Amino acid sequence: METTIAEISDGFYRLSTYLPEVAAxxxxxxxQFLLTGEEPLLFHLGHRELFGLVSExxxxxxxxxxxRWLTFGHVEADECGSMxxxxxxxxxxxxxxxxxxxxxxLNDMADRAPRPLADDEVLxxxxxxxxxxxxxxxxxxxxxxxxxxxxxxxLLCGDVFTQVGKGAPVVTDDLVEQAMLAEDAFMQTSLGPHxxxxxxxxxxxxxxxxxxxxxxxxxxxxxxALRALAESYRSRLLASVAG
Numbered sequence: 001m002e003t004t005i006a007e008i009s010d011g012f013y014r015l016s017t018y019l020p021e022v023a024a025x026x027x028x029x030x031x032q033f034l035l036t037g038e039e040p041l042l043f044h045l046g047h048r049e050l051f052g053l054v055s056e057x058x059x060x061x062x063x064x065x066x067x068r069w070l071t072f073g074h075v076e077a078d079e080c081g082s083m084x085x086x087x088x089x090x091x092x093x094x095x096x097x098x099x100x101x102x103x104x105x106l107n108d109m110a111d112r113a114p115r116p117l118a119d120d121e122v123l124x125x126x127x128x129x130x131x132x133x134x135x136x137x138x139x140x141x142x143x144x145x146x147x148x149x150x151x152x153x154x155l156l157c158g159d160v161f162t163q164v165g166k167g168a169p170v171v172t173d174d175l176v177e178q179a180m181l182a183e184d185a186f187m188q189t190s191l192g193p194h195x196x197x198x199x200x201x202x203x204x205x206x207x208x209x210x211x212x213x214x215x216x217x218x219x220x221x222x223x224x225a226l227r228a229l230a231e232s233y234r235s236r237l238l239a240s241v242a243g
Contacts, residue, residue, distance in 0.1 A: 038126025040068055041130060042058065069096050073145060104143055155222060161218065162182045172220050195230075
């Protein structure tokens with residue numbers, strides 16, 4: 001295995017590890033995103049077993065001791081299994097998450113106290129500004145959240161738009177069809193009363209880049225892509241209620 005590096009927007013680095021045995025025969029990617037600036041931020045931390053590969057890749061862009069913020073979408077092994085390894089390797093770093101996630105899990109799990117963030121609170125990284133967005137149960141987990149980087153218009157959307165396979169780092173093609181095929185395989189999204197409105201809230205940001213945790217990222221009209229995804233889920237939700 002190797003972890004590859006690609007700059008998908010200005011100062012935004014995608015660190016990708018391809019796992020051919022997951023979702024075989026297509027395989028699956030585990031992606032982290034490194035935002036540079038005066039206070040570098042890492043979104044998604046990865047499994048403990050991948051820490052060596054991912055940390056070596058990060059160190060090729062910025063020294064680990066310069067990392068300031070460790071972040072992720074929700075509390076799962078692929079998102080934060082290596083959290084305490086990162087805290088040990090980056091002595092000045094803090095875990096930053098939504099207040100709910102800190103209260104429910106991270107105050108106990110993290111070796112250093114995490115920084116709780118309110119909905120719409122902004123972290124100024126010096127050259128980048130990331131806004132914390134509470135997205136409960138979207139795509140899953142009570143404490144789910146996303147980050148929006150305001151200067152580049154990049155939405156760190158986590159498991160939304162998940163795809164199987166090993167695609168290009170960033171594409172301009174419509175991801176909705178591939179995302180719904182992955183949904184058929186994994187059934188990962190919580191279809192509830194707020195799923196559609198949450199996706200529309202994200203679409204209203206009109207992001208220019210969608211940084212996707214599993215599969216290719218997207219550059220283009222992110223608002224239209226998110227609205228199309230919302231409509232696909234609306235159809236499924238209505239079908240399930242009718243059934």
